Amino acid sequence: MTQLSPAMAAALAGERVLLFGAVRIDLPGHPIRLLDGAGALTIGGELYQGRDDVYGVLDTIEGLEEAIGNDAPTLTIGLIPASDLALDALVDPAVQGCEVQVMIGVVNLASGQPVALPYQVFVGELDVPTIAWGENDLRLEYRVVSVAERFFQIEEGRRLSSAFHQSVWPGEKGLDHCTDVEVILAWGQSVDNSVVYTRSNVPGIAETFNRT
Structure with a gap:
């Protein structure tokens, strides 16, 4: 990752490193800002939490890789909706195309806040949602595509x-x-x-x- 800031590169080289992942989904009127675990962090002046009171929590992020290929990059973001109303809003066709940012960063163990702005590993847009139903379990998987996907539009x-x-x-x-x-x-x-x-x-x- 040659684009890391000096502060983040130094933190990663330390003996104790506390990594975090963060996802921002720019839904109309209510951007979702989630962390990959419990707690809260301020990133770029915005509050990221382990749980969004309206939409729920981040479950999984799959498909992240740092490589160059012949296909448009894609990944899958898993969410656990907070309610049926949240699920209904997340699968609304109107949210297709909303911007998604995936970041990783390092927490300063003394202050409890990021040592610098996180490294942005992916920027794309919501594409296709898939609902997974199970006994006492409800999950939503969203396919997220990069902006390069627009080159394939007919x-x-x-x-x-x-x-x-x-x-x-x-x-x-x-x-x-x-x-x-x-x-x-x-x-x-x-x-x-x-x-x-x-x-x-x-x-x-x-x-x-x-x-x-």
Whole structure:
């Protein structure tokens, strides 16, 4: 972890290290700030506790790793809801996409507070909730995805046309006279891809623009 602050790096090198994990979920109107155990810590001027009186406690964090791969990073956060009302609010489709931050830090044994701002190991957004029912047991597991997940969203319906362009930027008429734009893709034949071929719906007018 080369991005650790000097104070935190020094604390980790000490003989006695008290680590903690913290999770912040920015629900509308009520951000959840939870620790991975009992107690309370002030982080960045905000109070993090082992139990949120409205939503419950943090149960598990799975999938954390420090690596580079071909997949968008994901993890699973387990929560034990405080009530059925809390569970209902947590699975509301309106909270999908809320930001999630996962941090680890070190507690100063003398003051009982973090030695520095915690190290942020993951930033993502709530994706899919799964409810696990059991005898006298109710747990909620939330799949949390990184912002890189948005690169995989299907952009159906997007067109290089004036109508769609103005649906995003009303009154912007830069595409009013740009029609029938085509890009020729090589498929089983030798095609010069150093240029982009375009055509106009105006008879007798055809232009070729060099690719820059």
